[in-house]
Amino acid sequence: MKKHAEQTNKARKKLEAAQLLKNYPSEFAENIINTVREPLIVLDQDLRVVKVSRSFYDFFKVKPEDTVGQLIYDLGDKQWDIPKLRDLLETILPQKAAFDSYEVEHDFVGIGKRTMLLNARQIEQPLGKERIILLAIEDITERKAIEAGLENTRKELEAANKELEAFTYSVSHDLRAPLRAVIGFSRILIDEHAALLSPEIQRYLGLVLSNTLQMGRLVDDLLSFSRFNRQAMAGGLVDPVQLVREAMDLLGGEQPDRRVKLTVGDLPSCRGDRAMLKQVFVNLLSNSLKFTHHRDPAVIEVGSSRKDGETIYFVRDNGAGFDMRYVGKLFSVFQRLHSSETYEGTGVGLAIVQRIVHRHGGRAWAEGEPDKGATFYFTLGGMNS
Amino acid sequence: MNTNAVEVLLVEDNPNDVELTLHAFRKHNLANRIHIVRDGAEALDFLFCRGPYQDRDPVIPKVILLDLKLPKVDGLEVLRQLRADERTRLMPVVVMTSSRQENDVVEAYKLGINSYIVKPVDFDQFTESVRQIGYYWLLLNQPPKL
Numbered sequence: 457m458k459k460h461a462e463q464t465n466k467a468r469k470k471l472e473a474a475q476l477l478k479n480y481p482s483e484f485a486e487n488i489i490n491t492v493r494e495p496l497i498v499l500d501q502d503l504r505v506v507k508v509s510r511s512f513y514d515f516f517k518v519k520p521e522d523t524v525g526q527l528i529y530d531l532g533d534k535q536w537d538i539p540k541l542r543d544l545l546e547t548i549l550p551q552k553a554a555f556d557s558y559e560v561e562h563d564f565v566g567i568g569k570r571t572m573l574l575n576a577r578q579i580e581q582p583l584g585k586e587r588i589i590l591l592a593i594e595d596i597t598e599r600k601a602i603e604a605g606l607e608n609t610r611k612e613l614e615a616a617n618k619e620l621e622a623f624t625y626s627v628s629h630d631l632r633a634p635l636r637a638v639i640g641f642s643r644i645l646i647d648e649h650a651a652l653l654s655p656e657i658q659r660y661l662g663l664v665l666s667n668t669l670q671m672g673r674l675v676d677d678l679l680s681f682s683r684f685n686r687q688a689m690a691g692g693l694v695d696p697v698q699l700v701r702e703a704m705d706l707l708g709g710e711q712p713d714r715r716v717k718l719t720v721g722d723l724p725s726c727r728g729d730r731a732m733l734k735q736v737f738v739n740l741l742s743n744s745l746k747f748t749h750h751r752d753p754a755v756i757e758v759g760s761s762r763k764d765g766e767t768i769y770f771v772r773d774n775g776a777g778f779d780m781r782y783v784g785k786l787f788s789v790f791q792r793l794h795s796s797e798t799y800e801g802t803g804v805g806l807a808i809v810q811r812i813v814h815r816h817g818g819r820a821w822a823e824g825e826p827d828k829g830a831t832f833y834f835t836l837g838g839m840n841s
Numbered sequence: 842m843n844t845n846a847v848e849v850l851l852v853e854d855n856p857n858d859v860e861l862t863l864h865a866f867r868k869h870n871l872a873n874r875i876h877i878v879r880d881g882a883e884a885l886d887f888l889f890c891r892g893p894y895q896d897r898d899p900v901i902p903k904v905i906l907l908d909l910k911l912p913k914v915d916g917l918e919v920l921r922q923l924r925a926d927e928r929t930r931l932m933p934v935v936v937m938t939s940s941r942q943e944n945d946v947v948e949a950y951k952l953g954i955n956s957y958i959v960k961p962v963d964f965d966q967f968t969e970s971v972r973q974i975g976y977y978w979l980l981l982n983q984p985p986k987l
Contacts, residue, residue: 637857
C-alpha cells in the first residue's frame with residue numbers, strides 16, 4: 457500500500473512539473489540559459505543568433521544589439537568566421553545532429569588567443585517550425601596552459617630524477633673499485649706479512665679494514681636503494697604470509713642461537729611487485745631481529761588491520777624501540793637512531809621500505825617507545841584501495 | 842716478452858685489480874702464463890696479432906678475462922669484434938667487471954660471452970672467484986681447437 461502511495465505521489469509531482477514547464481516554457485529555457493556559467497548561443501537554421509546567454513556577453517565583451525539577429529560568422533567584426541566552426545556547423549552538425557568536445561583555437565579581438573571546447577545540438581521543432589541549434593562554449597585556455605605547465609614540470613622532474621639516479625649509480629659503482637683495492641691490500645698485509653708488523657701496526661690495519669668494509673656496505677646499500685628506485689614494477693597478486701615465510705628463511709641463518717617467538721596473523725593478499733614487497737618484509741623483520749637482540753625471547757608479531765577501507769600491515773617487536781621525537785628521521789637514507797656500536801647497520805633498510813611502499817602508492821610510518829619495542833606500519837594504496 | 846704460450850689474457854685497466862687478480866692466481870699456482878693488456882685496443886691487437894703483437898705465435902688463450910669499462914675500445918666492442926672474426930669467434934670469454942647493470946649483462950650475453958662475473962669488493966670472495974675461474978677455465982674446461 458505504502459509503495460503504491462509513494463508511486464502515485466511521484467507521478468503527481470512529475471505531472472505538476474510538466475505543467476509548470478508548459479505554462480512557462482520560454483521563461484524556463486531562458487533561466488537555464490542564463491544560469492549556465494559557460495557561454496551558450498542559440499542559432500536558427502540559417503545560423504543567425506536567436507539568443508545568447510548572459511555569460512556570452514560577459515565573456516566575449518559584446519552587447520545584445522550587436523549580437524541578436526546576426527549571422528554567427530558576422531559577430532564582432534567577423535571574428536567568429538572560423539573555418540573549423542564553419543565546417544562544424546555546416547557539415548558535421550547536419551549529419552550527426554550533435555557533437556561534443558570539439559576543440560577550436562582562435563585569436564579573438566579583445567580577449568586574445570583562446571582554446572574552446574564546443575558542444576552543439578540540433579533540435580527539431582514541432583511540425584512547421586524551424587530547427588534550432590544550441591552551441592555551448594567552454595573556454596579551456598587556462599586549463600590547457602596549466603596542463604602544459606604540469607606536463608613540463610613532470611618532464612623536468614623525471615629528467616632530474618633520472619640524472620640523479622644515474623649519478624647515484626655511477627658513484628656507488630665507481631667507489632667499489634678503490635674499496636676493493638684498500639680491502640685487498642690490507643688483507644694481504646694482515647694475512648701474509650703479519651710477522652713483519654708490530655701489534656700496533658696490525659691494530660691500525662685492522663681499523664683500516666673494518667672501516668673500509670663498512671664503507672663497502674654503505675656503497676652496496678646505496679646501490680640497492682638506487683636500484684629499488686629505478687626498477688620497473690610488476691603487479692601481480694601476492695600472498696604476504698608467503699613473503700614473511702621466505703623473508704624469515706632468508707634471515708634465519710643470521711640468528712642461529714636465539715629464541716625468537718614469531719606470530720603471523722591474518723595477512724590479506726595484495727597486489728604489487730612480489731620481489732619488492734618481499735624486500736619490505738626482509739628489511740622490517742631484519743630490523744626487528746636486530747633490535748630484539750638482547751631480548752629472550754624476542755617477540756615479533758606480523759599482522760594487519762583494516763581502516764577506512766584500507767589494509768594496514770604491521771611488524772611489531774619487543775626490542776629496543778625508539779624515541780618518538782626522532783620518528784621523522786627513521787625513514788631517511790643513512791639516518792640512524794642508534795650508535796653503530798650497539799646496533800650495526802647503514803641506515804638504508806627503512807629508506808628502502810619507504811621507497812617501495814611509496815612506489816606502490818602507500819604509506820609507511822612507525823610507533824615506538826625506548827626499551828618497549830617498535831611497530832612499523834605500511835599500506836599499499838594504489839592497486840589495493 | 843714471450844707471449845707464445847699465453848693461457849689467460851687479462852684485459853684490465855685498473856692496476857690494483859690487475860695486482861689483486863695476479864696475487865690470487867699466484868696464490869693458487871695458476872698464474873704461469875697470464876698476459877695483461879690495459880685497454881680494448883691492445884686486447885684486439887694481441888688477439889689478432891697486430892701492431893706490437895704482429896710477430897706473436899697466433900695461439901689463442903684458453904680464456905680471456907675481460908673488463909667492460911676500458912679505455913679506447915670498451916669491453917663490449919672488443920667482444921663484438923672477437924665474435925665477428927672467424928679466428929676468435931669461439932674463444933671462451935669471461936666478463937669480469939664491477940657492473941651489475943642488467944643491460945650490461947644482457948648485452949654481453951647477446952655477444953656470446955661464456956660467463957659473467959661481478960668482481961666482489963670483499964677480498965676473500967674476490968680471491969675465491971679468481972681461483973674458481975682459473976681452475977675451471979684452465980683445468981676443467983675443454984676449449985675448442987682454434
